[in-house]
Structures are given as structure tokens and as C-alpha cells.
Amino acid sequence: MNGAINYTYGFSHGVEWGWPIAVYLLLAGISGGALIVALLVRFYKKQQVDTPLLKAASLVSFVTIALGMVFLVGDLEKPLYFWKILIHYNFTSVMSIGVMAISIYIPLSLIMCFYLFEKEISVVLAKKSQLLGYFEMVMVLLKKIRPMIEVLSVVFAVVICAYTGFLISVLVRFPILNTAILPALFVVSGLSAGTASASMVASYLFKEDTHSSDLKTLHVIEWPIMAVEIMLIAMLFVSLLVGNEFQQTTTVAFQSGVYANLFWFGVMGVGFGLPLVLNFALGKHVAHSHMAFYLSGMASVLGVLCLRMFIIYAGQTFSI
Amino acid sequence: MENDGKRRAFLKVLGLGSVSLGTAGYSVALGTGKAEKKPHYGMIFDQNKCVGCTDCEVACRKVNEVPEGQVRLYVENKTDPSTPMDKKYVRVSCQQCEDAPCVAVCPSKACHRDVKTGIVTMNPDDCIACKYCIVACPYDVRFINHKTKAAENCNFCLNTNLAKGKEPACVESCKYKALVFGDLNDENAYINQILHVKDHVRMKPTYGTKPSLRYIPVVKVGV
Ligand code: SF4
Ligand code: SF4
Ligand code: SF4
Numbered sequence: 205m206n207g208a209i210n211y212t213y214g215f216s217h218g219v220e221w222g223w224p225i226a227v228y229l230l231l232a233g234i235s236g237g238a239l240i241v242a243l244l245v246r247f248y249k250k251q252q253v254d255t256p257l258l259k260a261a262s263l264v265s266f267v268t269i270a271l272g273m274v275f276l277v278g279d280l281e282k283p284l285y286f287w288k289i290l291i292h293y294n295f296t297s298v299m300s301i302g303v304m305a306i307s308i309y310i311p312l313s314l315i316m317c318f319y320l321f322e323k324e325i326s327v328v329l330a331k332k333s334q335l336l337g338y339f340e341m342v343m344v345l346l347k348k349i350r351p352m353i354e355v356l357s358v359v360f361a362v363v364i365c366a367y368t369g370f371l372i373s374v375l376v377r378f379p380i381l382n383t384a385i386l387p388a389l390f391v392v393s394g395l396s397a398g399t400a401s402a403s404m405v406a407s408y409l410f411k412e413d414t415h416s417s418d419l420k421t422l423h424v425i426e427w428p429i430m431a432v433e434i435m436l437i438a439m440l441f442v443s444l445l446v447g448n449e450f451q452q453t454t455t456v457a458f459q460s461g462v463y464a465n466l467f468w469f470g471v472m473g474v475g476f477g478l479p480l481v482l483n484f485a486l487g488k489h490v491a492h493s494h495m496a497f498y499l500s501g502m503a504s505v506l507g508v509l510c511l512r513m514f515i516i517y518a519g520q521t522f523s524i
Numbered sequence: 525m526e527n528d529g530k531r532r533a534f535l536k537v538l539g540l541g542s543v544s545l546g547t548a549g550y551s552v553a554l555g556t557g558k559a560e561k562k563p564h565y566g567m568i569f570d571q572n573k574c575v576g577c578t579d580c581e582v583a584c585r586k587v588n589e590v591p592e593g594q595v596r597l598y599v600e601n602k603t604d605p606s607t608p609m610d611k612k613y614v615r616v617s618c619q620q621c622e623d624a625p626c627v628a629v630c631p632s633k634a635c636h637r638d639v640k641t642g643i644v645t646m647n648p649d650d651c652i653a654c655k656y657c658i659v660a661c662p663y664d665v666r667f668i669n670h671k672t673k674a675a676e677n678c679n680f681c682l683n684t685n686l687a688k689g690k691e692p693a694c695v696e697s698c699k700y701k702a703l704v705f706g707d708l709n710d711e712n713a714y715i716n717q718i719l720h721v722k723d724h725v726r727m728k729p730t731y732g733t734k735p736s737l738r739y740i741p742v743v744k745v746g747v
Contacts, residue, residue: 215666293633
């Protein structure tokens with residue numbers, strides 16, 4: 205920095221991107237994460253039938269990304285001009301790239317829902333026989349390319365999770381945001397929120413037994429994902445701690461004030477602590493109960509929401 | 525010869541408006557077979573001359589119809605409290621970066637570089653007010669105009685004073701000549717003559733955005 209001359213005044217006055225963006229980042233993470241884990245389980249176990257887990261994941265991923273778009277567009281000061289970004293495409297903008305990825309990803313997640321809810325949709329459409337005819341025609345075509353759609357869905361789900369991290373990591377003014385770790389952290393925390401959401405919906409809506417083989421698998425991979433997440437957060441912290449003077453001053457965000465509380469109680473306590481306690485500290489009886497299953501699932505999602513909130517708010521509060 | 529005359533009469537050429545400036549440059553390039561350099565407008569803020577009167581702020585708001593309570597330009601008082609008699613002010617405004625992050629991140633290309641003048645400016649109709657440019661600008665000098673609901677920055681009065689062939693409003697209004705505006709690509713321009721003889725700095729150069737604004741800081745000599 206230039207010692208000779210400088211200014212401290214800025215025009216933005218505080219946090220420009222607020223909670224709707226944090227919620228959008230959470231929803232995009234859940235959407236991508238759910239689809240990734242469910243499809244990877246399917247590939248890994250070479251499943252041919254449509255499992256409740258995949259049903260749940262498809263539904264979750266489509267609903268959350270659609271809801272996410274509502275938050276994203278709603279946060280614009282001119283939401284009705286949203287289409288402008290589709291005609292003035294800018295290749296150097298992460299947001300433009302993200303919009304392109306989303307406009308491929310949403311149809312993909314919708315097609316996944318078509319595969320898994322074909323019967324249900326047919327029942328609804330049965331009253332309008334013409335529509336049902338079109339739907340069946342489309343499904344015949346779509347079914348031929350299902351393996352390709354599944355692979356593309358995983359690829360774009362990863363892209364969606366990662367781009368949300370890149371979106372804010374390019375903001376050079378904010379040391380907490382401007383790190384290379386952020387996109388990775390967003391993919392991994394998306395996986396954990398997505399896993400939790402998909403398992404809960406599979407059990408609640410599609411009556412999957414909480415001890416079924418699929419949910420057991422998810423339960424097992426949950427802990428390594430969490431470990432990686434904690435490691436990435438630690439890396440983020442250390443990179444700030446050993447960084448330049450501005451990066452170092454931002455570590456206050458982790459140490460005192462509301463953001464530190466959000467981080468330690470929300471991210472660490474609720475997100476990581478609660479599930480660990482419920483599953484390992486209170487004995488097998490509690491760990492295997494329904495209550496523990498839903499509570500720790502919701503705690504994971506809430507923890508990831510707190511993480512997004514922390515990153516968005518603390519990130520923009522500490523600027524250079 | 526004709527070329528030199530055109531360069532020296534820089535402000536008069538500006539008087540023809542930015543469109544004719546472009547065409548003039550083009551015809552000269554055709555005539556001489558030499559490529560005419562595009563203009564690169566810059567500005568100097570001289571801290572030694574600024575007295576903090578804020579005439580520039582007032583002029584800018586009036587000429588560019590900036591809504592009440594908002595500014596494109598702000599003069600911050602940076603007087604050191606321990607030496608209250610040594611007044612120090614600094615201009616806060618868009619730095620007109622050569623590598624402008626605001627242009628890079630704008631998804632709708634509303635924030636763009638004007639083709640004729642190279643000035644970073646806005647097309648308010650295309651702005652969806654996503655605020656990406658605001659958070660991406662390392663200098664925090666963009667804002668959403670309450671009236672137009674579009675992002676905005678100092679654009680050297682591109683579509684107001686400059687279009688009318690006048691100097692930017694802030695420069696025009698400065699009684700103390702603390703502001704100098706001109707084409708950095710024009711060797712003979714007054715702005716370059718000053719930059720040749722005075723020490724000057726760019727604000728926060730570590731961002732690597734190559735600002736076109738230059739600051740001449742107060743440098744204390746002696747005891
Ligand atoms: S100072 Fe900010 S608004 Fe101005 S050109 Fe640079 S990045 Fe854009
Ligand atoms: S707020 Fe407007 S100018 Fe800024 S990036 Fe968004 S669309 Fe572009
Ligand atoms: S050049 Fe024009 S827009 Fe920029 S600060 Fe001066 S008066 Fe305002």
C-alpha cells in the first residue's frame with residue numbers, strides 16, 4: 205500500500221451482498237451436493253432400480269436450485285431486467301459463467317425428476333390426455349440418454365457448487381473471500397448439506413428406512429466429508445493468519461464479536477458439534493433413534509447456512 | 525504537422541465531441557498511414573493545492589444529476605489529528621483502472637469501457653443492479669444510483685461535460701487548480717508536462733488495476 209496518500213472512505217457503506225445471497229449459496233450447495241452424492245452412490249453400487257435416495261436427491265436438487273433462483277433474482281434491484289444477462293453475455297464474469305451453468309443445470313435436474321417421478325407425473329397428466337401423450341413421447345427419447353444425463357448432472361452439480369465459491373473469491377477487496385480455498389470449501393460443505401437434506405427427505409417422504417444400506421453408506425461418508433470441511437476451514441484461517449497485514453487483521457472475525465459467535469456456535473457448535481454428540485457421545489440408543497437422525501441432519505444444514513452467512517457477512521465487513 | 529496541431533488543440537478537438545474525436549483520429553491515421561494512438565484519459569489530484577472546499581463535489585452532483593445523499597466524488601479530510609494545522613485532503617472517486625475489475629465482472633456488460641475514449645462508464649439501461657461491480661471494485665467507489673437503480677461511477681463526465689467539449693465539472697470548478705485532466709497518450713498534453721516534473725503515485729497499486737488517476741501527495745521536507 206501507498207503510505208504517502210490514501211483514503212478510508214468508501215461508497216458501499218457496509219455489506220452489499222446480504223442474507224439472500226447467503227441463502228442462495230446454501231440452496232445451490234444443497235442442490236449440487238444432494239445430486240452428487242446420490243448419483244455417485246448409484247454409480248458406485250451399480251444400481252439399476254430407482255432408489256428412494258435418488259428420488260429424494262432429484263427432488264431436493266430441483267426444488268432448492270429453483271428456490272435459490274428466487275432469492276438470487278429477488279436480491280437484484282431490478283429483478284425484471286434479469287434477462288439482460290442472457291443477451292449481454294460476458295465471458296470474463298464468473299456470474300455470467302454461473303448463469304450459463306445454471307441454465308444447463310436446472311433442466312438437467314428437472315430431467316432427473318422426470319426419470320424418477322415418471323409415474324407420478326403421468327398420474328397428474330392423465331386428465332389432460334394430450335399432454336400425457338407429449339410427455340410419454342419425450343420420456344421415450346430421454347430414457348435413451350439417461351446414462352449421459354446422469355453423468356452430466358454430476359459434472360454440472362460440481363460446477364454449480366464450485367462456481368458459487370469462485371463468484372466471491374474473485375473479490376480482491378475482501379481478504380476472507382479472496383482465497384483459493386473458498387471454491388473447494390463450498391463444494392465440500394455443499395456435499396455435507398446435500399447429503400443431510402437428501403437423507404432426511406428420503407426417509408421422511410419416501411419412507412426409506414434410516415438404517416437402509418444407502419442411508420448407511422451416506423452416514424459413513426458424512427464423517428470424512430465433515431473432516432475435510434474442518435480441514436479446509438482451518439486452512440482458510442491459517443492462510444489469513446500467515447498472510448499480509450490485511451489478511452492478518454481479518455482473523456479477528458474468528459476471534460471476537462458477532463461473527464465469531466456465528467462461527468463458533470453456528471458453524472462449529474451446531475454444524476459439527478451437535479451431529480458428533482448425537483451420534484457418538486450419547487450411546488447407541490440415542491444414535492440410532494429417529495430423533496437423532498433428523499436432528500443431526502438439520503444441524504448439518506443449519507451449520508452450512510451459518511458458514512455461508514459467516515463468509516458473506518464477515519467477508520465483506522473486513523475490507524482492505 | 526496537421527497531426528501535431530490536432531494534438532495540441534486537444535481541448536478544441538474534444539469540443540467536437542467524442543464521436544468526432546474518434547473520426548478525426550481515424551482520418552489522420554488514414555492520411556498519414558500511421559496508426560493514431562487511442563486516447564487514454566487521466567486525471568491528477570494535487571494534494572498540495574486542494575483546500576477541501578468541496579466545490580468539485582457540488583459541481584459533479586449538479587452536472588451529472590447525482591441524487592441527494594449520493595456522490596461520484598468525495599473529498600475526504602485526511603488531516604492528521606496530531607498536526608491539525610497541516611490540512612490534508614484526498615479525492616475519493618473511480619480510479620479509471622486500465623484493467624478494471626468492474627468491467628470484467630459485470631454480467632450484463634452494462635459497466636463497460638467506452639469504445640471511442642476508453643473511459644470506464646455505464647449503460648444504466650442494461651444494469652440489473654446485481655452489485656457485483658461494487659463488491660469487485662478494489663477502491664469501493666461505485667454505488668447504485670437511487671433514481672436510475674443502476675450502478676454508477678465517475679466517468680470523467682463522459683456524457684455530460686465531455687460530450688459538450690468542456691473539461692469535467694470537478695476540474696472546471698476547482699478554483700485552486702488541484703485537478704488536471706487530459707490525454708495521457710498525448711505527449712504534449714498539460715497533464716503529461718506535470719507528471720514529468722512532479723512526483724506522483726497511484727492509489728493502492730498492489731491491486732494491479734493500473735489506475736488512470738494520479739495523486740501528488742504532500743511531502744513534508746525539513747523539520
Ligand atoms: S476504480 Fe473501481 S469503478 Fe473505477 S474503474 Fe477501477 S474498478 Fe472500476
Ligand atoms: S450492478 Fe449493474 S453494472 Fe454492476 S455488475 Fe451488476 S449489472 Fe453490471
Ligand atoms: S470527472 Fe465528472 S463525474 Fe468524475 S468526479 Fe469529476 S465531475 Fe464527477
